[in-house]
Amino acid sequence: MTERSPAFPGRLNRSRLYEQVAEQITAWIADNGLGPGDRIPPERELATRLGVSRATLSQALVALEVVGVVAVRHGDGTVVTRAGLTGAAGPARIVEAIRAHADRLPEIIDTRDALETKLAALAAERRTGEDLARIDAALAGMAEDVEAGGRGVAGDEQFHGAVTAAAHSLLLARLMEEISELIRETRLESLSQPDRPRASLAGHRAVADAIRAGDPAAAASAMHDHVTMVSDVALLRGPTAG
Structure with a gap:
């Protein structure tokens, strides 16, 4: 390079x-x-x-x-x-792509909240010991990255993938796969916010605790709170000065 x-x-x-x-x-x-x-x-x-x-x-x-x-x-x-x-058209096309992304963000967030809240509830009902081990491994990987100064993007993706797998719902997993690239976009934005990686990790732990306890309502509530928090991204707050 x-x-x-x-x-x-x-x-x-x-x-x-x-x-x-x-x-x-x-x-x-x-x-x-x-x-x-x-x-x-x-x-x-x-x-x-x-x-x-x-x-x-x-x-x-x-x-x-x-x-x-x-x-x-x-x-x-x-x-x-x-x-x-x-x-000359290259930079203009990039700006158009950025604007198109910002316009669809609210719909992405709504869809993610609906799907992942249900997945967390099902995971609390259906998780196996192997599922919990995958969730814990994702948490550990993200924590290590964040402690080293990283954003924890890979660990974040692995955690949500582990929760999806723990729900044991083929159709919901397919729907998540359909919007995975859109979720990746919001993930990058969220984890680039100041102090967001640590806050996101804390949200993951709350979801994991509820899943481990076998409490579907608590898992759904924790996931909803988590998605709401990580969906607060700069591109939806309007212009910044300076």
Whole structure:
């Protein structure tokens, strides 16, 4: 991997939103010929170059990660993951994709809440010792990652997959698979929020405790509370200043 640091365009007007920041970053990636595996400058440096706050920049990078332009890797910074952004239309298409994603977020959240709340209740009724072991392994993996400074994305995905498997409902599992990529988008956004990985891990533990206790109502309530909490993402809070 290589890191390139040619100059960015001029500083952005502070009234612009994360979409415009994302568009500027995308244009810079294309203009400088960066490809998959190339690193972009650290967030602090990017924020200074663009004249925006770290919060706005972080929101823009998360949006770009969701649509597959970059990946934020613990210990390795932010790297480009998507080629083919050349031409004037490239950055504009990326912004369109970001807006389309934000528009469908509420429906994704509603669907996830309905499915995962039921899955947690069924898991409390049907879980086996093997199911509980998988849930515990996912919790341990996420905790280890979060303690090391990561976001716990893989552990989060494994936990929800383990709960889905513990419900032993083939149809519900298929429905979850149908929206898995959409859930991944909200997962990336949620776990990029400050202090969210630890809060998410605590929510997982509450769900796991209820499933282990064989209490369907408590499991459903804990999962609903968890989904509600992790669904509070920056893209649904409106524009940020700076």
